[in-house]
Amino acid sequence: MHSAGNYLFFISLCCFFSCGNISYPDPKKVEGPKPIWATRLPGKAGIYNDGLIGLPVYKGNIFFHSTIFTNENGEDNRIHALNLETGKINWTFPHDYDARNPMFFWGKPYLFENHMVIKMSKFEPFCKFDRIICLNLDNGNCEWKIEISKTFSYPTCKDIGGYDNLFFFVSESDKETIIFRGDVLTGDTSRILTLAPSHRYKKLELNSSSFCTMKSTNQPLFLFSTKEFGDQSNLNAKESAVCLLDLKSGNLISKINIVDDVHYNVTDLILYEDLIYCISGRKVFCLNPQTGTSEWTCQTTDIFNLITTDILADKGVLFLWGANRYIGLDIKTGQTIYEHGITGGNAAVFDGMVYLISRDGRLYIAEIQTGEIKQKISSPENNFLTGCKPKVFEGKLYVFDYFNAYCYQLNLGSKGELSGSE
Numbered sequence: 001m002h003s004a005g006n007y008l009f010f011i012s013l014c015c016f017f018s019c020g021n022i023s024y025p026d027p028k029k030v031e032g033p034k035p036i037w038a039t040r041l042p043g044k045a046g047i048y049n050d051g052l053i054g055l056p057v058y059k060g061n062i063f064f065h066s067t068i069f070t071n072e073n074g075e076d077n078r079i080h081a082l083n084l085e086t087g088k089i090n091w092t093f094p095h096d097y098d099a100r101n102p103m104f105f106w107g108k109p110y111l112f113e114n115h116m117v118i119k120m121s122k123f124e125p126f127c128k129f130d131r132i133i134c135l136n137l138d139n140g141n142c143e144w145k146i147e148i149s150k151t152f153s154y155p156t157c158k159d160i161g162g163y164d165n166l167f168f169f170v171s172e173s174d175k176e177t178i179i180f181r182g183d184v185l186t187g188d189t190s191r192i193l194t195l196a197p198s199h200r201y202k203k204l205e206l207n208s209s210s211f212c213t214m215k216s217t218n219q220p221l222f223l224f225s226t227k228e229f230g231d232q233s234n235l236n237a238k239e240s241a242v243c244l245l246d247l248k249s250g251n252l253i254s255k256i257n258i259v260d261d262v263h264y265n266v267t268d269l270i271l272y273e274d275l276i277y278c279i280s281g282r283k284v285f286c287l288n289p290q291t292g293t294s295e296w297t298c299q300t301t302d303i304f305n306l307i308t309t310d311i312l313a314d315k316g317v318l319f320l321w322g323a324n325r326y327i328g329l330d331i332k333t334g335q336t337i338y339e340h341g342i343t344g345g346n347a348a349v350f351d352g353m354v355y356l357i358s359r360d361g362r363l364y365i366a367e368i369q370t371g372e373i374k375q376k377i378s379s380p381e382n383n384f385l386t387g388c389k390p391k392v393f394e395g396k397l398y399v400f401d402y403f404n405a406y407c408y409q410l411n412l413g414s415k416g417e418l419s420g421s422e
Contacts, residue, residue: 031362032377035406036396037087043097044068044076045403052079053108053159054348055391055398056116058137060084062391062398063116064405065105075126077103079118081140082405084393091140102126107158108210110167112184114138117160117167122153129153132160132169134187144187152178159211161247163220168192168213168247170206170224177206177226179245192250201228201238207265208278213247214271220247223276225266240266242278244289254289261299272313272331279308279320286334298334312349317368319354321347326356328371338371345386355390355397363390363399379406 043066051065062084067077076097081090094103104127109118120131130148135141152171161168165184170177176196182189197204208225215221222245228238237260244254256276260266264281275295276287286295312319317337318329321344328337343359349368356364361383365375378384379401391398397408 030378030380032375033408034380036409037407038380039082039087039089039405040403041066041080041400041405042089042092043078051387052105052118054389056109056111057084057391057393058111058114058116061090061137062393063137064400066403067105075099075102077105079105079135079140080405081137084396084407087405087407093135093140093142095140108160110160110162110184110213111137112162112165112167115143115184117162117182117184119158119160119169121155121158122150130171132182132187134184146182146187146189154205156206157209157211157224159209161211161213161222163213163215163247166247168211168222170211172205175203177204179222179250181247192247193245193252195226197228201230203229205229207240207267208269209267210269212270221245221253221271222247223269223271225269225278227260227265237263240280242266242269242276242285242287244271244276254292256287256289256292256294258285258287258294267309268311270311270313277311277313277318277331279311282308284308284311284318284320284329284334286331296334298329298336310347312347312354312368314349315352315369319347319349319368321345321356323359326366326371328368337369340366340371340373342373346389348390348392350392353392355392355399357384357386357388357390357399359386361385361401377408379404 045066046068052063056063061081064080079093104120104123106121107119109116114137116135116137118133122129129150130153132146134143136143148171152173154172156172157170167182167184169180178191179193180189181192195204204226206224207227225240225242227240239257239259242256243252246253261281261283266278266280269278276289278285282300284298288295308320308322316331318331320327325341326344327339330337345357345359347354347356352368354366354368362376362378363384364373366373382401384399384401388400395410397410399406
């Protein structure tokens with residue numbers, strides 16, 4: 001018994017010293033305020049693609065997207081309806097993920113009443129064709145779905161646009177681009193415009209990735225760009241054209257040819273105060289759809305050039321972001337107002353404030369007119385992801401990281417700042 005007691009004492013002593021030598025990592029130091037709620041998303045959330053762009057809102061719910069790409073751990077892409085005030089998950093689509101019916105949400109949806117229409121691009125070898133589904137936002141059930149033939153499932157615009165009960169999407173064949181109109185309530189579709197290559201060219205593709213439906217004097221418009229090719233190589237491409245389409249009639253209102261920046265496509269376009277602004281690599285264009293002419297063109301010439309893919313406009317300023325900095329341009333002249341060396345991954349603007357998710361995983365809040373950073377915050381657990389386009393709704397900011405959705409309270413008394421202490 002005595003020897004057994006010594007043995008137990010020795011084991012206890014060893015445990016004491018070994019435990020004393022264990023070093024635990026310090027808790028993550030979070031910059032900026034803490035969220036008012038944080039929700040761990042279900043399933044195998046872990047890697048986000050662009051997901052559900054814009055974090056749509058409907059009747060007290062905000063819709064997040066989570067995904068893990070298909071690999072040895074399986075495939076899991078889902079949509080979650082979270083209560084705006086509490087972060088409670090009200091429903092998830094699909095409730096139980098089945099890899100035999102793979103999902104790939106990657107674009108901006110269109111919301112009409114309690115319906116959300118979403119395009120799922122093909123992703124081979126798991127799904128070889130595009131699909132469009134309509135979800136009931138009250139319960140998360142799928143109301144209808146469209147399977148687009150492989151012949152018209154070439155890479156193209158991944159968004160859904162719309163007005164009233166009509167939705168619009170783009171499909172491409174190996175030669176031409178087709179714009180479709182559909183009924184949100186039934187899923188019935190029809191062609192409204194076919195864009196075929198002109199003489200001497202073999203292919204026409206729509207190269208702007210977003211479908212942005214705008215209204216000008218109650219006229220629903222679709223702004224997009226196209227490029228024609230002599231063959232499958234970009235080296236034989238014709239200059240791009242920026243087009244404005246009347247969605248009601250299916251007629252082109254304006255078509256303006258532009259000279260791309262080397263071999264870059266036009267990646268983003270906006271219509272702001274009756275003028276068109278678009279980006280191609282290091283070039284920014286201001287175009288007049290009424291006259292079909294260019295108002296001004298801006299191109300960076302620094303050694304480390306800013307190659308941008310997205311553009312925002314508010315308060316008379318164009319905001320562009322890229323791999324090594326963000327810049328603000330005077331919307332009337334194209335002259336640079338400010339320039340800052342923070343890498344931009346994704347951004348949104350609300351009431352003159354830009355919410356920029358940097359490639360360093362932090363979120364910066366800046367005034368669009370001055371570029372001045374008002375606040376910097378970091379995710380409590382991981383990094384905010386550049387697949388997330390931040391959402392501001394009724395005085396609150398919504399963002400996500402690898403596994404979690406977050407809600408922050410904005411301090412409206414101090415422009416662009418978040419409540420809470422550093």
